[in-house]
Amino acid sequence: MDKGELILLFQKFLSTEAILSEEEDLRPYECDGLSAYRTLPWIVVLPDNVYQVRSILRICYEHDIPVVARGAGTGLSGGALPLENGVLLGLAKFNRILEIDPSNRIARVQPGVRNLAISQAVADYGLYYAPDPSSQIACTIGGNVAENSGGVHCLKYGLTVHNILRLKLITMDGELVTIGGSGLDGPGYDLLALMTGSEGMLGVIIEVTVKLIPVPDYAQVLLAAFNCVEDAGKAVAAIIAEGHIPGGLEMMDNLAIRAAEDFIHVGYPIEAAAILLCEMDGTQIQVSDDIDQVRSLLLANGAYDVRAARNDRERQQMWAGRKAAFPAVGRIAPDYYCMDGTIPRKRLAEVLRGILTLSERYGLPVANVFHAGDGNLHPLILYDANKPDDLERAEKFGGEILELCVRVGGTITGEHGVGVEKINQMCVQFKSAELEQFHAVKTAFDEKRLLNPGKAVPTLRRCAEFGAMHVHRGELSHPELERF
Amino acid sequence: MSDISLELQEIVQKALELESPLRIVGGNTKAFYGRKSEGDILEVSGHRGIVNYEPTELVITVRGATPLAEIEAALAENNQMLGFEPPYFGSQSTLGGTMACGFSGPRRPFAGAIRDFVLGCKLLNGKAEILKFGGEVMKNVAGYDISRLMAGALGTLGVLLEISMKILPKPPTELTLAYEMDFERAVEAMTTWCRQPSPLSALCFDGHRVFARISGNEKTVTSAHARMGGETISANSDFWKSIRDQRHSFFECTANLWRLSMAPASPEPSLPGKWFLDWGGAQRWLITDAEPERIFRIAEETGGHGILYRSPDPATDRFQPLPDKLMQLHKNLKQAFDPAGILNPGRMHADL
Numbered sequence: 001m002d003k004g005e006l007i008l009l010f011q012k013f014l015s016t017e018a019i020l021s022e023e024e025d026l027r028p029y030e031c032d033g034l035s036a037y038r039t040l041p042w043i044v045v046l047p048d049n050v051y052q053v054r055s056i057l058r059i060c061y062e063h064d065i066p067v068v069a070r071g072a073g074t075g076l077s078g079g080a081l082p083l084e085n086g087v088l089l090g091l092a093k094f095n096r097i098l099e100i101d102p103s104n105r106i107a108r109v110q111p112g113v114r115n116l117a118i119s120q121a122v123a124d125y126g127l128y129y130a131p132d133p134s135s136q137i138a139c140t141i142g143g144n145v146a147e148n149s150g151g152v153h154c155l156k157y158g159l160t161v162h163n164i165l166r167l168k169l170i171t172m173d174g175e176l177v178t179i180g181g182s183g184l185d186g187p188g189y190d191l192l193a194l195m196t197g198s199e200g201m202l203g204v205i206i207e208v209t210v211k212l213i214p215v216p217d218y219a220q221v222l223l224a225a226f227n228c229v230e231d232a233g234k235a236v237a238a239i240i241a242e243g244h245i246p247g248g249l250e251m252m253d254n255l256a257i258r259a260a261e262d263f264i265h266v267g268y269p270i271e272a273a274a275i276l277l278c279e280m281d282g283t284q285i286q287v288s289d290d291i292d293q294v295r296s297l298l299l300a301n302g303a304y305d306v307r308a309a310r311n312d313r314e315r316q317q318m319w320a321g322r323k324a325a326f327p328a329v330g331r332i333a334p335d336y337y338c339m340d341g342t343i344p345r346k347r348l349a350e351v352l353r354g355i356l357t358l359s360e361r362y363g364l365p366v367a368n369v370f371h372a373g374d375g376n377l378h379p380l381i382l383y384d385a386n387k388p389d390d391l392e393r394a395e396k397f398g399g400e401i402l403e404l405c406v407r408v409g410g411t412i413t414g415e416h417g418v419g420v421e422k423i424n425q426m427c428v429q430f431k432s433a434e435l436e437q438f439h440a441v442k443t444a445f446d447e448k449r450l451l452n453p454g455k456a457v458p459t460l461r462r463c464a465e466f467g468a469m470h471v472h473r474g475e476l477s478h479p480e481l482e483r484f
Numbered sequence: 485m486s487d488i489s490l491e492l493q494e495i496v497q498k499a500l501e502l503e504s505p506l507r508i509v510g511g512n513t514k515a516f517y518g519r520k521s522e523g524d525i526l527e528v529s530g531h532r533g534i535v536n537y538e539p540t541e542l543v544i545t546v547r548g549a550t551p552l553a554e555i556e557a558a559l560a561e562n563n564q565m566l567g568f569e570p571p572y573f574g575s576q577s578t579l580g581g582t583m584a585c586g587f588s589g590p591r592r593p594f595a596g597a598i599r600d601f602v603l604g605c606k607l608l609n610g611k612a613e614i615l616k617f618g619g620e621v622m623k624n625v626a627g628y629d630i631s632r633l634m635a636g637a638l639g640t641l642g643v644l645l646e647i648s649m650k651i652l653p654k655p656p657t658e659l660t661l662a663y664e665m666d667f668e669r670a671v672e673a674m675t676t677w678c679r680q681p682s683p684l685s686a687l688c689f690d691g692h693r694v695f696a697r698i699s700g701n702e703k704t705v706t707s708a709h710a711r712m713g714g715e716t717i718s719a720n721s722d723f724w725k726s727i728r729d730q731r732h733s734f735f736e737c738t739a740n741l742w743r744l745s746m747a748p749a750s751p752e753p754s755l756p757g758k759w760f761l762d763w764g765g766a767q768r769w770l771i772t773d774a775e776p777e778r779i780f781r782i783a784e785e786t787g788g789h790g791i792l793y794r795s796p797d798p799a800t801d802r803f804q805p806l807p808d809k810l811m812q813l814h815k816n817l818k819q820a821f822d823p824a825g826i827l828n829p830g831r832m833h834a835d836l
Contacts, residue, residue, distance in 0.1 A: 101747075101749075102679060103675050103679070103749035104675075104747045104748055104749050105678060105679065105748075106747075125679070126679065126680070126681075127679070147625065148625045148629070150623055154622065154623060155622060158596065158600065159623065161600075161629065161632070162596060162600050166787075171809070171813075175809045176809075177807075177809050177810055177813065178807075178810075179810070181745060181746075181787055181788050181789055182746055182747040182750075182786060182787030182788050183744075183745035183746045183747060183748070183766045183767070183787075183788045183789075184592065184593060184597065184745060184763060184766045184767070185586070185597065185636075185745050185789075186745075186789060187789035187803060187804040187806060188803070188804075188806050188810065188814055188832070188833075189633060189636065189637055189641075189814055189817060190586070190599055190632055190633055190635055190636050190637070191633075191810075191813065193599060193629045193632030193633055193635075194628055194629055194630075194632070194633045196629060197625045197628070197629055198628055198629075201628075202628075214678075214679060214680055214681040214682075215681065216681050217681045237540040238540075240540050240541075240542060241539060241540045241562075243563055243564075243653030243654070243656075244653070245652070245653065282681070282683070282700070282704075283681070283682075283683060283700070283704050283707070283708070285701075285703045285704050285707055286683070286700050286701055286703070286704040289701055289703065342621040342622065342623050342624060343621065344538070344541050344543075344620060344621060345540070345541055346538070346540065346541060371623075373622075374621075374622040374623045375541075375621050375622055375623070376621075376622070376623045409619065409620060409621075410619070410621050411619050411621055411623075411624040411625075411626050412626050413624070413625050413626050414621070414622075414623035414624065414625065415623055415625060416625070417625050418625070418626055418627070422626075426626060426627065429626055429627075430626075430627060431615075431616075433613045433615055434615045434616065434617065434627070437609065437613070437615055437630065437820070437821070438627050438628055438630075440819075440820035440821070441628050441630070441817065441820050442628075443816075443820065444813065444816035444817045444819065444820045445813065445816070447816075456627070457627060457628075
């Protein structure tokens with residue numbers, strides 16, 4: 001179909017300002033948070049009601065036009081990367097909180113509502129929405145559902161999938177479907193789980209009911225400094241073995257510590273090989289006891305210094321360094337590339353050594369921040385996009401880190417999603433029959449395969465091509481496939 | 485204690501070739517649940533044993549037909565537990581069966597449901613393929629979340645061969661408090677408590693009294709008791725087990741037992757019968773002879789859903805009817821996992 005004809009169809013129910021088709025208007029939508037990948041969309045539409053979304057999808061369905069949904073565009077895996085022959089469906093205008101029900105501890109919101117705005121809106125009731133991805137000021141709840149976003153409190157409070165109760169979505173053929181329920185579960189299959197983290201491949205989310213929980217009475221944080229990363233890893237295991245579930249348990253390595261300290265001067269020990277931040281929350285009596293026990297465990301496992309925040313301001317400061325780690329690293333190198341592997345915690349020291357070896361081989365430094373409680377590692381590879389082949393080397397380095405994560409029993413993505421970025425590594429993590437099962441699930445929702453095509457799940461053909469380039473110990477991956 | 489996945493795969497392969505349906509049976513303690521499914525028995529009970537248990541990783545991986553009792557005994561040695569407090573409908577209840585039914589006990593509203601603890605699974609689909617999804621790590625968003633989709637699917641999408649679960653430390657102390665009140669006040673009290681930060685780990689109402697369980701270290705429990713008042717219940721763990729396993733006197737009946745899932749603060753629905761509220765009001769048991777259509781309609785009006793949990797009549801439909809498009813998606817998914825329709829056909833809905 002011709003672009004002009006499609007615009008005419010959209011104009012029947014969308015205002016002129018809600019349809020973008022000129023290059024200068026399309027430019028802001030060419031990438032999401034993974035800015036190394038850019039594609040100018042064919043057309044951008046910005047609907048503001050459900051009827052318009054249904055109509056857009058119906059037209060695209062009828063004319064076989066692919067559609068990519070987008071929230072705030074903060075995703076880190078290129079999940080909202082547009083298609084040059086597709087419609088980009090911007091949901092930013094769906095930014096209203098529809099209902100707050102403190103008695104049932106829920107909020108019903110539109111997908112374009114920002115993550116942090118939910119907690120702010122319900123703060124007066126003593127409630128909050130637990131998942132707190134680092135982009136929470138800007139990222140939207142619709143995008144959080146699409147990516148199953150996490151944050152620093154996941155070990156205790158869960159990911160997005162644990163904190164939503166109901167979704168309204170529009171299928172590619174324009175039908176409205178409600179899944180989940182007003183209680184703690186819904187009828188039939190657990191489509192709520194299936195939709196969460198499906199990267200916009202199965203349906204377009206137009207309403208989310210989130211679970212709210214009471215703000216804990218009290219929180220206290222400890223900062224522990226270690227001379228070696230192994231000890232910090234052992235301390236994490238010891239804390240968990242003793243039956244503690246910290247509200248937050250974060251690790252940073254020396255390069256990350258120095259970058260953060262240079263940036264915001266919070267008093268981090270810049271000589272330490274690693275620091276751990278361990279926050280306990282709950283009732284004041286419980287937290288005080290827990291903090292004493294955790295302090296002993298940290299010291300017994302090799303921490304040379306353990307400090308407690310003396311007040312809430314100090315606690316915020318200790319966290320500020322961790323939360324600023326990414327921008328801080330951004331100051332010491334022109335560009336960085338953030339990875340997102342998850343590993344069994346006990347393999348941490350081994351994986352960090354592996355990353356160091358790779359860092360030397362590729363000639364690119366790497367800073368490590370780590371959601372230690374969850375085993376979710378964020379190595380930040382430093383590079384300079386202006387140098388020829390630096391980005392390419394950074395990507396290859398990143399790919400090897402992810403493959404290392406899979407080899408030690410982990411996964412290529414803990415919370416950022418596959419998107420376009422890690423699509424090749426999906427071939428490493430899954431066998432052909434498993435990828436085929438994913439494709440069958442996709443077909444169950446979107447038989448024409450028009451929603452966000454080319455993301456999240458690679459074709460077997462792509463894996464065959466990728467496998468030809470990555471032969472480990474002489475074993476060809478997906479050997480059953482023809483090579484092209 | 486053995487891995488019989490290849491034998492199971494062979495049986496499914498044969499059934500697939502003959503298009504002959506299979507009924508999956510493990511510990512055979514939940515035959516009362518769901519619709520009747522026809523077919524040859526696929527006996528999975530031999531596929532059992534703990535495959536991997538890492539206390540400091542908070543993860544356990546077991547074969548599908550491993551009895552809950554065996555898992556919980558192993559966890560207890562390290563002061564750990566299955567956080568969703570799984571119901572036992574007999575000593576042979578298995579984790580695979582519990583996951584297939586999507587069952588969770590009294591701790592559910594405060595700790596999470598069985599699906600919340602699922603980290604990964606290995607399954608045998610209706611195409612006789614052995615597939616692995618998720619893993620043994622806390623966070624994993626690679627590919628669709630097929631592991632959690634299996635929770636509550638009643639074996640209609642695949643046979644659960646292996647399950648990896650997040651586990652939790654056991655609270656050092658627990659105490660149960662009781663308060664006399666009527667339905668309306670009970671809902672109000674449970675709502676108020678749930679809105680405050682507190683060490684609650686269970687909350688139910690038996691028609692006359694609200695029972696609140698608090699968990700934590702000794703000082704926390706003592707201080708919560710001082711704040712909340714109430715009468716202390718001795719042998720509190722037996723009390724919660726009787727709710728969890730439906731051995732409490734409320735569940736002694738021969739009429740229909742319904743489970744209604746609804747917003748916890750909802751007022752008493754206008755249905756005749758006897759109520760028991762668990763999960764702070766979000767899971768409501770009803771013993772009634774009211775018509776199923778009426779109950780499904782009222783459940784739907786509240787935004788929730790109903791399940792005819794136990795019934796003397798084996799021929800009745802058990803689950804909330806689904807709207808057309810949602811049912812279509814269910815059928816498409818069934819097709820995606822079990823195109824020949826050989827795994828537990830009809831156990832959930834006639835068309836699945």
